[in-house]
Amino acid sequence: MKNHKDIFEVIFFARGGQGAKTTAEILAQAGTYENKFVQAFPSFGPERSGAPTKTYLRISDHEIRTHEPVVDPDLVVVLDDTLLDSQEVAFNLDKDEFLIINTKMAEHEVREKLIQRGGKFEGKIHPIDASGISLSIIGQPRPNTVILGKFVQVSGMVKLESVLEEFRLIFEKKIGKENCDKNIQAIEKAYDSI
Amino acid sequence: MNKKNKKLALTGGAAAAEALKQIEIDVMPIYPITPQTTIIETYAGFEANGEVDTEIIKVESEHSAMSAAIGASAAGVRTATATSSQGLALMHEVLYIASGFRLPIMILVSARALASPINIHGDHSDVMGCRDSGWIQLFCENGQEVYDKTIIGMKLAEKVKLPIMVIMDGFNTSHSVENLEILETKVVQEFVGEFEAVSPLLDTENPVTYGAVALQNSYFEFRIDQEEAMKNAEEEYEKIAKDFEKISGRKYDIFEEYPASSAGKKTEDVEKIMVLTGSAAGTAKVVVDKLREAGEKVGILKINLFRPFPHQEIAESLKNAKEIIVLDRAQSIGTYPPFYSEIINSLYGNGRDAKFCVSTGREIKSYIYGLGGRDIFQKQIEDVFMGKIKSKYIQ
Numbered sequence: 001m002k003n004h005k006d007i008f009e010v011i012f013f014a015r016g017g018q019g020a021k022t023t024a025e026i027l028a029q030a031g032t033y034e035n036k037f038v039q040a041f042p043s044f045g046p047e048r049s050g051a052p053t054k055t056y057l058r059i060s061d062h063e064i065r066t067h068e069p070v071v072d073p074d075l076v077v078v079l080d081d082t083l084l085d086s087q088e089v090a091f092n093l094d095k096d097e098f099l100i101i102n103t104k105m106a107e108h109e110v111r112e113k114l115i116q117r118g119g120k121f122e123g124k125i126h127p128i129d130a131s132g133i134s135l136s137i138i139g140q141p142r143p144n145t146v147i148l149g150k151f152v153q154v155s156g157m158v159k160l161e162s163v164l165e166e167f168r169l170i171f172e173k174k175i176g177k178e179n180c181d182k183n184i185q186a187i188e189k190a191y192d193s194i
Numbered sequence: 195m196n197k198k199n200k201k202l203a204l205t206g207g208a209a210a211a212e213a214l215k216q217i218e219i220d221v222m223p224i225y226p227i228t229p230q231t232t233i234i235e236t237y238a239g240f241e242a243n244g245e246v247d248t249e250i251i252k253v254e255s256e257h258s259a260m261s262a263a264i265g266a267s268a269a270g271v272r273t274a275t276a277t278s279s280q281g282l283a284l285m286h287e288v289l290y291i292a293s294g295f296r297l298p299i300m301i302l303v304s305a306r307a308l309a310s311p312i313n314i315h316g317d318h319s320d321v322m323g324c325r326d327s328g329w330i331q332l333f334c335e336n337g338q339e340v341y342d343k344t345i346i347g348m349k350l351a352e353k354v355k356l357p358i359m360v361i362m363d364g365f366n367t368s369h370s371v372e373n374l375e376i377l378e379t380k381v382v383q384e385f386v387g388e389f390e391a392v393s394p395l396l397d398t399e400n401p402v403t404y405g406a407v408a409l410q411n412s413y414f415e416f417r418i419d420q421e422e423a424m425k426n427a428e429e430e431y432e433k434i435a436k437d438f439e440k441i442s443g444r445k446y447d448i449f450e451e452y453p454a455s456s457a458g459k460k461t462e463d464v465e466k467i468m469v470l471t472g473s474a475a476g477t478a479k480v481v482v483d484k485l486r487e488a489g490e491k492v493g494i495l496k497i498n499l500f501r502p503f504p505h506q507e508i509a510e511s512l513k514n515a516k517e518i519i520v521l522d523r524a525q526s527i528g529t530y531p532p533f534y535s536e537i538i539n540s541l542y543g544n545g546r547d548a549k550f551c552v553s554t555g556r557e558i559k560s561y562i563y564g565l566g567g568r569d570i571f572q573k574q575i576e577d578v579f580m581g582k583i584k585s586k587y588i589q
Contacts (some may be wrong), residue, residue, distance in 0.1 A: 004480070024371075025203075025371050028203045028371045029203050031203075032201060032202065032203040032373060035201070037373050038203055038371065038372070038373060039370060039371065039372050040203075040370070040371040041365075041366075041369060041370035041371065042369070044315055044316070044365040044366075044369065044567055064372070064373075065476040065477070065479045065480050066476060066477045066480045066572060067336075067363075067366055067367075067370070067473040067474065067476050067477045068477050068569065068570065068571045068572055069569050069571075071571065
């Protein structure tokens with residue numbers, strides 16, 4: 001927000017193969033359904049399964065012209081908490097900004113880890129056991145799906161209905177109605193989680 | 195303006211495929227292996243789903259892809275392909291055949307770096323490598339421009355009978371999801387029109403030869419004809435872009451001045467002008483807005499049409515600038531980078547109007563940025579405007 005006042009900017013930290021790009025693109029489509037302007041793109045590099053990746057998302061009510069990578073996020077989403085050991089996930093994240101993280105750790109444990117790496121961090125942390133929810137409802141580890149619900153809850157940038165509509169559009173044919181419904185149930189659970 | 199525009203979120207590659215689908219390509223020869231892009235992946239999906247009636251020919255190299263495109267286009271059908279980086283370099287030899295034959299083939303290029311060292315990220319080295327090959331070259335800033343200029347470009351190529359490259363930044367545009375509005379298919383088809391081949395090879399009633407020898411007594415004249423056709427392409431581009439504005443509401447001059455001239459009147463207060471193209475132009479526009487708010491008299495000249503290069507119009511546009519800053523995303527090793535050379539040619543070139551050739555106290559700076567996919571940030575562009583980067587490289 002500091003850098004681009006009218007644009008909500010997000011960085012997703014994940015590992016290659018965890019589907020952060022899909023997550024960002026679903027949210028971009030959802031924003032488009034609501035007549036917002038969006039941008040979603042990965043930090044381009046060699047795509048290796050398991051290697052750390054960054055994906056960027058911008059949502060705005062105005063035309064987005066910049067093409068620079070997001071340098072000053074309003075929200076950071078971490079899909080894998082082992083990234084805390086190697087990535088500066090809270091860089092440029094201020095006290096009125098948010099961090100969503102897929103983890104079994106409690107909020108204060110995440111904060112301690114962040115402080116160990118990068119000094120003071122005062123932003124709001126939203127830990128969610130997205131992998132756990134995914135395993136129990138979908139039966140597979142799909143934290144990138146579950147985290148959609150948390151993103152909507154925390155950011156309020158797009159509506160849950162738009163996200164679910166896009167999810168169904170992409171996945172119902174691919175994975176079948178039953179599996180798609182389970183995913184949607186998991187997204188809703190994350191949306192309702194505290 | 196058409197009211198039934200549809201707003202979508204697509205990658206630049208998918209935007210190009212969408213435009214090609216609406217235009218209706220007859221033959222698309224492709225080499226489907228890296229460095230290929232999502233353009234043909236998306237288009238092959240359309241073909242597999244029966245959404246297009248295109249013959250996709252999978253070949254064993256980009257050289258073969260262009261050779262097949264030349265065969266198809268000479269036979270008399272609308273032909274397009276897509277490539278980038280080393281793939282475009284491998285086509286190089288046959289690019290000259292396509293332009294010499296005056297075939298309106300389209301390549302969608304996701305402009306990328308060339309090896310060695312191996313790198314397939316965003317960069318303009320590949321397209322600059324074929325800037326003398328007799329192809330029209332049209333640059334795009336974002337996904338919307340890719341869609342629009344694919345439509346404009348196809349019509350232009352067929353009108354002036356020259357092949358065309360519609361160029362987007364590799365990855366920055368080709369793989370980024372952005373918003374765009376698309377036109378109704380029937381509006382696009384009416385705009386581009388039916389393809390009418392001139393002297394097709396398969397018209398057996400009127401047999402012709404393609405690929406004949408032209409020796410000392412005639413080769414020279416063929417080359418002069420090509421130059422004339424290319425020159426003519428500038429005026430035709432302007433006409434077609436104007437017609438496109440009528441159906442879309444979107445305006446694409448041979449180059450774009452930002453801030454835009456209002457009511458035909460140029461923004462007079464622009465003292466420092468940055469010349470650049472591609473996705474970085476969008477980033478630079480944000481910087482211009484910010485600096486102008488702070489009272490800096492800065493602006494941009496974004497190159498759209500690079501071949502043919504509109505020297506005279508650009509000289510006119512730059513004539514009052516006190517400082518000109520040229521950003522290239524390619525080198526020309528051993529001499530000045532491509533855009534910079536063209537700008538110098540525009541201002542001081544042989545045969546130009548003498549009034550543009552006055553160099554009193556004017557600075558024309560050259561910078562190279564973004565090689566091999568190196569990101570460029572607003573802060574760096576701001577520093578360039580403010581004269582804070584002393585090196586010729588924005589690293």
